[in-house]
Amino acid sequence: MENYEYILETEHVSKNFGNLVVLKDINLKVKKGEVICIIGPSGAGKSTYLRSLNQLEKISSGKIFIKGDLFLHREKDRTVERIDKKTQQKLLLEMGMCFQRFNLFPHKTVLENVCLAPVQVKHEDKEIVKAEAMELLKKVGLAEKANEYPNRLSGGQQQRVAIARALAMKPEIMLFDEPTSALDPELVGDVLQVMKDLANDGMTMLVVTHEMGFAKEVADRVLFMADGIIAEEGSPEKIFNNPENPRTQSFLRSILNV
Amino acid sequence: MKSFLKGLFDIKNWKKRTMITWVVVLIIIAVCIVLSFLKPSEADMKAMASPEMQEMIKADESSSRKRVTVTYNSLIIVNYCSFSTSGAKEITEKYVGFVGKAFQADEGFGKFAGQMVNYTYRMLGCGENILHGAKLTLFLTTASTLIGVVLGTLLALGKISKNKVLSKFCSGYIFFFRGTPLMIQLFVIYYTLPAVFGFAWRDLFSAADNQAVYKGAFIAALIAYGLNSGAYCAEIVRAAIQSIEKGQHEAAKALGLSYGQTMRLIIIPQSVRRMVPPVCNEFIMMLKDASLVFAISLMDITTISKNIMTSEISYIVFLPALVIYLIITAFFTWIFNAIEKKFSLYE
Numbered sequence: 001m002e003n004y005e006y007i008l009e010t011e012h013v014s015k016n017f018g019n020l021v022v023l024k025d026i027n028l029k030v031k032k033g034e035v036i037c038i039i040g041p042s043g044a045g046k047s048t049y050l051r052s053l054n055q056l057e058k059i060s061s062g063k064i065f066i067k068g069d070l071f072l073h074r075e076k077d078r079t080v081e082r083i084d085k086k087t088q089q090k091l092l093l094e095m096g097m098c099f100q101r102f103n104l105f106p107h108k109t110v111l112e113n114v115c116l117a118p119v120q121v122k123h124e125d126k127e128i129v130k131a132e133a134m135e136l137l138k139k140v141g142l143a144e145k146a147n148e149y150p151n152r153l154s155g156g157q158q159q160r161v162a163i164a165r166a167l168a169m170k171p172e173i174m175l176f177d178e179p180t181s182a183l184d185p186e187l188v189g190d191v192l193q194v195m196k197d198l199a200n201d202g203m204t205m206l207v208v209t210h211e212m213g214f215a216k217e218v219a220d221r222v223l224f225m226a227d228g229i230i231a232e233e234g235s236p237e238k239i240f241n242n243p244e245n246p247r248t249q250s251f252l253r254s255i256l257n258v
Numbered sequence: 259m260k261s262f263l264k265g266l267f268d269i270k271n272w273k274k275r276t277m278i279t280w281v282v283v284l285i286i287i288a289v290c291i292v293l294s295f296l297k298p299s300e301a302d303m304k305a306m307a308s309p310e311m312q313e314m315i316k317a318d319e320s321s322s323r324k325r326v327t328v329t330y331n332s333l334i335i336v337n338y339c340s341f342s343t344s345g346a347k348e349i350t351e352k353y354v355g356f357v358g359k360a361f362q363a364d365e366g367f368g369k370f371a372g373q374m375v376n377y378t379y380r381m382l383g384c385g386e387n388i389l390h391g392a393k394l395t396l397f398l399t400t401a402s403t404l405i406g407v408v409l410g411t412l413l414a415l416g417k418i419s420k421n422k423v424l425s426k427f428c429s430g431y432i433f434f435f436r437g438t439p440l441m442i443q444l445f446v447i448y449y450t451l452p453a454v455f456g457f458a459w460r461d462l463f464s465a466a467d468n469q470a471v472y473k474g475a476f477i478a479a480l481i482a483y484g485l486n487s488g489a490y491c492a493e494i495v496r497a498a499i500q501s502i503e504k505g506q507h508e509a510a511k512a513l514g515l516s517y518g519q520t521m522r523l524i525i526i527p528q529s530v531r532r533m534v535p536p537v538c539n540e541f542i543m544m545l546k547d548a549s550l551v552f553a554i555s556l557m558d559i560t561t562i563s564k565n566i567m568t569s570e571i572s573y574i575v576f577l578p579a580l581v582i583y584l585i586i587t588a589f590f591t592w593i594f595n596a597i598e599k600k601f602s603l604y605e
Contacts, residue, residue, distance in 0.1 A: 104509075106528065
């Protein structure tokens with residue numbers, strides 16, 4: 001079958017904005033189908049790490065492998081390993097991303113939002129893409145909203161469309177950057193349900209989240225990030241019930257005892 | 259474009275107010291059509307001349323030197339006819355025709371009405387080719403704004419591009435054309451370029467064409483106004499593009515869209531709505547700046563009105579000029595509003 005051990009691998013990923021170090025030497029290996037939740041205080045570099053995986057942030061140094069292939073390699077002395085643009089694009093498309101603020105295209109309808117990238121980037125047949133898009137919208141429970149503009153939808157519905165839009169590219173890894181942080185509390189449930197279904201279908205997921213309940217229930221592994229490093233990692237039971245690192249302990253105490 | 263037109267004439271979805279506006283407009287058009295049929299014919303108007311004048315006109319037919327100048331202006335619902343003799347005995351007779359009757363227009367309200375009709379007729383450039391009066395103003399403004407928007411979009415994309423040379427070039431272009439007066443740009447293009455490169459604008463047209471000078475001047479004006487408008491539009495487009503959320507770029511990038519696709523499919527369509535009000539502004543500025551073409555021997559509304567003032571010593575000539583400008587502005591404001599509405603459908 002696949003000739004790789006880890007679907008996503010980062011080696012010594014570091015990033016700094018000038019003198020401010022945001023990510024320090026982060027190593028992570030993710031197996032296919034794993035669901036990883038990244039938690040931590042604000043400013044810990046969680047979002048930056050997630051965004052650097054698909055090049056929305058430039059890393060300062062480190063290597064990123066996707067499906068065993070080198071996706072990005074940059075060294076501290078600013079040398080960059082040249083990687084074939086086509087390969088890089090192909091690997092980039094293995095990752096789908098959902099943003100905190102949804103970032104749907106407001107001038108396109110829900111269906112157009114979902115169909116846009118497969119047609120424009122992968123040059124797939126319009127009718128086939130449309131049928132698949134409707135299937136995806138059905139899956140996230142929004143088939144009847146297909147011809148609405150995003151501004152007519154609630155935040156939760158918009159985020160579900162954003163998930164469908166990312167899934168339309170048939171990625172193998174889904175990156176979620178605080179997908180429920182901008183939502184009204186009563187709308188969070190629907191989005192989390194869609195994400196749970198996705199996890200049950202065997203999707204590899206990296207989720208930056210403040211939803212501890214979701215992390216406990218769905219995650220295979222939880223990373224606690226602080227000050228640009230992975231301070232502690234392990235199964236949800238271990239992190240939430242017996243955290244070893246004092247920083248993890250104080251973080252969990254502060255958010256769970258609100 | 260097709261759907262845009264469809265939206266404009268989509269009767270089912272008309273709101274009550276639009277409906278009323280259209281009904282009023284249609285009634286006005288209908289009334290104008292009826293009145294235009296009722297107004298006296300050209301022959302009727304010419305028959306109004308006094309017997310003395312008639313005689314002189316008749317005498318003119320067989321003589322090579324004409325003594326009577328006959329002017330006939332027809333302006334949709336009214337018409338105007340004047341006879342004036344030159345020579346030792348100067349007589350003028352003026353008539354205004356309206357709803358089947360010709361009125362004396364030598365004094366009082368008749369005179370005022372007659373002047374209005376005559377001035378409006380001349381300022382609109384009726385009876386002349388497209389390079390005169392309101393027709394010139396409209397043509398020049400519309401064409402140069404269109405050129406400006408297209409050029410401006412390219413310049414804006416150039417200015418924000420990562421290619422340093424291109425970006426610097428576009429910034430320099432904008433700096434130059436915004437930093438120098440339009441009139442001097444017009445002079446440079448009309449006078450300096452031909453002098454330096456040894457050509458003449460009129461040579462673009464055949465020597466037999468007696469309008470070649472005007473046509474050449476118009477081409478020069480169109481180039482100057484288009485290039486100038488491009489610089490202003492570039493900043494409008496750039497501001498609109500950069501006002502689109504960063505998240506839109508990121509989402510497009512995460513989906514694998516290239517920079518060109520992102521601009522073409524995501525960013526520019528969203529920025530159009532934000533461009534429309536300032537482009538409308540730019541259009542109206544252009545409309546007024548069009549009067550600068552007097553400097554290269556073209557006649558627009560402002561120039562014609564000033565000429566009438568000096569030749570006839572008539573100070574009410576600016577009244578119809580103002581009305582003409584207002585009507586043009588109102589019409590284009592309406593068009594721009596329709597475009598803006600069309601593009602804000604999703605907001």
